[in-house]
Amino acid sequence: MYLDASHGDPSSLEPRMLHPMTPTWQRPLSVAAALLCTVASASGEAVEPGTYEIITQTAMPHLEENLRYATTRERRCLRSNELPTIFPILQHPSLEGCNLNSERRRGGTIRYRLVCASPQVATGTARLDAGRGRVAGVLEIKMGGKNMTFAQRIAAVRQGECETP
Known part of the structure; x- marks a missing residue:
C-alpha cells in the first residue's frame, strides 16, 4: 500500500494498493512457503551439507x-x-x-x-x-x-x- 496525492494536492492523500489482492487459492501456498523458509533457517545449518x-x-x-x-x-x-x-x-x-x-x-x-x-x-x-x-x-x-x-x-x-x- 502507498499514499497517493491526486493531482499534486498533498491534502488528498489516499491509501492505494500497489498490486491486486492475492487470489484466495494462492494464500495457502504463500503461508506454506513462508513456513518452509522459517524451518530451513531454524535448522541451524551454517552450510548445506x-x-x-x-x-x-x-x-x-x-x-x-x-x-x-x-x-x-x-x-x-x-x-x-x-x-x-x-x-x-x-x-x-x-x-x-x-x-x-x-x-x-x-x-x-x-x-x-x-x-x-x-x-x-x-x-x-x-x-x-x-x-x-x-x-x-x-x-x-x-x-x-x-x-x-x-x-x-x-x-x-x-x-x-x-x-x-
Missing part, C-alpha cells in the same frame, strides 16, 4: 616473495559441525593441540578463536562467511614465542551430495 571443492591459500608475509604463498585444492564432504576443521593448517604438527572454538554466529558469518592446549604455541581468530552452496573464510595465526604471523584463506564451493561409503 555436501561435497565441496576447497581452495586454500596460505600466506606468510615474512617470507621471500616466491615462497610467500602456497595454494592447494581438495574435495571433501563437509557438514556444519565440521566447519572448525575446514582450515588444513590445523592438521600441521606445529599446531597440535590447537582447535577453533568459542563459535559466534551472526547471519551467515561465523567467528572462532584459535585455542591451543599450551598458549605459547599460537593464538588466532577465524572468520567464515557461509552462503548457499559456498563458504569463504580466513584464519589468522600468530605463533607464540615468535614474531611470526600468517593467514590461511579458504574458498569452498558445493559440488554435490556426499558420496556414501
